[in-house]
Amino acid sequence: MKDANFLKAHNAKHLWHPMSHPADSLANPPDIIVEAEGVEIIDVDGHRTVDAVGGLWNVNLGYSCDPVKQAIRAQLDRLPYYSIFRGTSNDNVIELAEMLRDFFEPDGLSRAFFTSGGSDSVEVALRLARQYHKIRGEAGRVKFLSLKKGYHGTHTLAASVNGNANFRTQYEPLMPGCHHIPAPYPYRNPFNETDPARLAQLCLAALEDEIRFQDPATIAAFIMEPVLGAGGVIPPHESFMPGVREICSKHGILLIADEVITAFGRTGSWTGCRHWGVQPDMACTAKAITNGYFPFGAVMIADHVAEVFEGDTSGKAAIGSGYTYSGHPVGAAAAIACLRETARLQVKDNAAARGAQMFAGLQALQDKHPLIGDLRGGHGLMCALELVSDRAGKTPVDKKTIGTVHRVAYETGTMIRVSGPNIILSPPLVVKEGHVETMLASLDAGLSAASGGD
Numbered sequence: 481m482k483d484a485n486f487l488k489a490h491n492a493k494h495l496w497h498p499m500s501h502p503a504d505s506l507a508n509p510p511d512i513i514v515e516a517e518g519v520e521i522i523d524v525d526g527h528r529t530v531d532a533v534g535g536l537w538n539v540n541l542g543y544s545c546d547p548v549k550q551a552i553r554a555q556l557d558r559l560p561y562y563s564i565f566r567g568t569s570n571d572n573v574i575e576l577a578e579m580l581r582d583f584f585e586p587d588g589l590s591r592a593f594f595t596s597g598g599s600d601s602v603e604v605a606l607r608l609a610r611q612y613h614k615i616r617g618e619a620g621r622v623k624f625l626s627l628k629k630g631y632h633g634t635h636t637l638a639a640s641v642n643g644n645a646n647f648r649t650q651y652e653p654l655m656p657g658c659h660h661i662p663a664p665y666p667y668r669n670p671f672n673e674t675d676p677a678r679l680a681q682l683c684l685a686a687l688e689d690e691i692r693f694q695d696p697a698t699i700a701a702f703i704m705e706p707v708l709g710a711g712g713v714i715p716p717h718e719s720f721m722p723g724v725r726e727i728c729s730k731h732g733i734l735l736i737a738d739e740v741i742t743a744f745g746r747t748g749s750w751t752g753c754r755h756w757g758v759q760p761d762m763a764c765t766a767k768a769i770t771n772g773y774f775p776f777g778a779v780m781i782a783d784h785v786a787e788v789f790e791g792d793t794s795g796k797a798a799i800g801s802g803y804t805y806s807g808h809p810v811g812a813a814a815a816i817a818c819l820r821e822t823a824r825l826q827v828k829d830n831a832a833a834r835g836a837q838m839f840a841g842l843q844a845l846q847d848k849h850p851l852i853g854d855l856r857g858g859h860g861l862m863c864a865l866e867l868v869s870d871r872a873g874k875t876p877v878d879k880k881t882i883g884t885v886h887r888v889a890y891e892t893g894t895m896i897r898v899s900g901p902n903i904i905l906s907p908p909l910v911v912k913e914g915h916v917e918t919m920l921a922s923l924d925a926g927l928s929a930a931s932g933g934d
């Protein structure tokens with residue numbers, strides 16, 4: 481490794497960071513993380529912090545998960561790469577597909593299509609949705625519906641169903657035929673409705689209205705995250721996703737669950753869909769499937785969708801999607817080990833217990849700090865604090881204020897994620913009580929400093 485002085489001197493000079501302004505990265509050089517252990521990360525100065533970001537919602541089992549590391553090492557020695565394009569396969573993907581079928585059985589999903597990450601999974605699911613309708617003779621079903629505030633990655637089709645202007649405006653025009661519905665976000669919504677149950681009904685009515693306006697026969701799929709994540713952790717009311725399922729089924733529209741962050745236990749249930757008692761037609765996964773140690777993803781497909789493809793005799797079902805790294809043997813080996821560890825540790829239970837502790841602690845912080853306008857979470861280890869400069873006007877805080885919270889939290893032992901006026905918390909699912917206490921204490925210190933206290 482180059483020494484700390486070299487790294488600091490060159491930081492952000494010759495690389496552009498994703499989701500950042502290059503000038504901002506030059507003016508405010510990022511923290512350089514060089515090591516990690518358990519659920520803690522260590523920077524180039526040796527400063528150790530609890531990682532309340534969980535990598536990027538992906539390091540669910542922490543940084544010291546030996547079974548996954550060993551599986552990667554062993555696979556690199558045995559078969560470091562071979563493609564699974566037509567005509568070849570590898571032993572790991574076959575075994576992994578069986579394991580995924582068992583894992584997703586309660587969600588009604590039985591076939592896997594492997595990808596290199598979350599955006600890829602979304603892209604493939606959307607493409608397969610159009611293809612499904614074409615095979616069935618409904619070639620006019622090409623449009624997609626999604627939620628404002630939703631995040632589905634940055635490929636152009638995925639960005640087109642994204643519901644956040646930050647990922648859209650500079651890249652427009654995006655794909656035609658993608659339309660958005662208000663998110664069930666009680667703190668801010670066009671209906672001025674603060675009651676989550678009533679708001680869910682209003683959003684469902686908006687969905688029905690949009691479907692009729694577009695004509696159901698033109699719509700391929702509706703895509704949503706079971707709990708909106710990057711858009712600021714927005715858990716919908718429990719009636720919302722079942723309501724979406726019902727409306728989609730009524731109109732022959734496929735429901736794609738974007739489970740890139742919610743699959744594998746984060747909500748306190750094994751999947752976000754199971755959390756709400758819904759079976760989707762497809763689910764997009766990635767991230768925690770390999771504990772973040774290898775770029776990998778899988779689109780899971782329901783039996784009835786798969787049967788349309790598998791029963792086709794016209795040739796239309798030939799899949800024209802796939803990546804060089806689809807089904808990578810090293811990624812598949814990592815995923816097999818990761819799924820075994822995920823099941824052995826039953827991480828969903830810890831996510832539920834530590835999530836409840838985290839949410840209760842954040843409620844206490846909301847009582848203490850007027851900067852917290854809205855607190856969202858209460859479903860496993862995913863929470864957000866939306867910061868405002870005045871509670872009555874709900875005015876979002878400026879960058880400096882939230883920057884202070886971030887810096888002081890870091891200095892006092894916790895890495896948090898800032899996204900606009902939101903602080904997003906998504907720690908590894910193996911955090912212990914003491915780590916959650918550290919996170920809460922750091923946030924308390926950061927919020928006090930930002931509001932002019934100690």
Ligand SMILES: Cc1ncc(COP(=O)(O)O)c(C=O)c1O
Pocket residue numbers: 597598599600602631632633634705709710738739740741766767
């Ligand atoms: C719900 C959701 N979908 C898709 C993606 C995109 O995944 P990736 O960054 O691996 O392409 C993300 C990433 O955070 C996500 O949260």
